[in-house]
Amino acid sequence: MAWLIIMSDLISWQKKLCPALWPISLLYGLGMRLRSTYWAHSTHTWNPPIPCISVGNISWGGTGKTPFCQYLLKLSLKYNLRPVILTRGYKASPPVYPHLVQVNDDPKTCGDEPLLLAASHAQAKVVVDPNRTRAGKWAIANLDPDLFILDDGFQHQKLHRHLNLVLFSPNDFLIHWNKVIPAGPWREPKTALNRADIFLINTWNRDRQTLATYVARKLTPFNKPIFYFRICPRALINLNTQTRHPHLNNEPYILVTGIANPKKVLSTITHFLGYPPKNHLFFPDHHHFEKKDFEHILQLAHNDKIKHIVCTTKDALKLKKFTYPHLLALEIEVQFDTEDEQRFEQILLKKISRQD
Known part of the structure; x- marks a missing residue:
């Protein structure tokens, strides 16, 4: 309970101090733009020889990345692909990196979310390593994958991806739009969304039509496909x-x-x-x-x-x-409307088969 109070106080203070924090946010956002530009032109990035799908967000947690990774695992197995999830494993402490998650691992060894992903689909492989390029090369050599799923990968630009999925919560549009750290929870300014290929809105069971009005106002200028899902x-x-x-x-x-x-x-x-x-x-x-x-x-x-x-x-x-x-x-489980799910699958399969 104390932790929730601290988080609520943090959000409250961010709102109160937003004008004072805004200049720092501008500097932070500038730094993130320069970082993005560097990696976009760097020769030190790795382009894997198989399709790579990044699942990420632009804000702090709460958008449903882990359930969506589970959905992608289920989808890839449906099409007889051999997926490998590359994840840093928050708070993980394995004896050596890369670490291939086993279903009987201690969560302290591999991290709770990697263990959940490994346990949810026995055929899938989950590799924990903060250096996801190293993890990817190890997986290519040892696991013979058909597909990489890059967990929480939107800001991890050292590894090239063939499809960039960005997840949002309703609050990203209703409260937090373009409020960058420390004035808000966004990791990057809205210009970063130009790197995305598909936008995915976790409705949190809110009315889709009402939410769509705010979403369209914010995301239409980026001219990317928009899908709605719920957990x-x-x-x-x-x-x-x-x-x-x-x-x-x-x-x-x-x-x-x-x-x-x-x-x-x-x-x-x-x-x-x-x-x-x-x-x-x-x-x-x-x-x-x-x-x-x-x-x-x-x-x-x-x-x-x-x-x-x-x-x-x-x-x-x-x-x-x-x-x-x-x-x-x-x-x-993640659920789309039927026609949205079919269209999402079509775009995803077309994109990763072309690998452009």
Whole structure:
């Protein structure tokens, strides 16, 4: 809870101090433009011999990159491709780089999101290395891939990509448009969007028609395809028995989150079950849950006479070691409208087959 308060205070202070922070943002943005220009003309970039799709954003987290990488894994396997995800592995500490993620890895070794990606599709390979050029060359030599998926790759310009996907949240258009660090959460100014090939809007279940008005006003000048998607819950999975539950029979539950956008998870689970949790415990993004954390969660559950504890699939990787019989993970998936999904697939397949 303290972490959420800190983040809320940070956003609040950014709004209050925006005029004072704006000159620093201009300097930061200039630095990022110069960096982009350097890599665009550098001879030190690597152009891989297979198609490479970058999944990234222009702001801090919360746009759905990990679920979208899962979607791309599923899509590539549908077309009999052998995908390899290249990721830096935030907070990972493997014994050696590059590190090929194994489904029985400790999240502290490979990072929680790489482990989630590896566990979600057994045929896919996930390679952790801050130096993604090194990781890519190692994968070519050892894994025989057909396709690279570059996780959180929009700002990683050392490696050439054949398709640049940029994901947005509604707040990128409604609140944060072109507000660059430190005045806002954007990593680069809006001119960076010229590097994108496709824009993908995570609607967060907002009304698409209303949101589309703001999106069109901001993105139409870039003349790139725009698609809308949402992240939808599928079921609650018991981490001990792997049983799938479509509901909890209106029984109370505690929600535990250690992700960048806990409020979105709260909204999703409330909508899915039809009622909110009795309590929502916030932890920092990528939090490594320790015994004392889980004891605190259990104590709150005991005090309120609640048996069900619900978490995200990312947090489940770190909580399942406590073998609590009523620990449930919320399974989610990316969904497009049918015609949008077909058009997106067509553009994607055409682009990576040409490799231009």
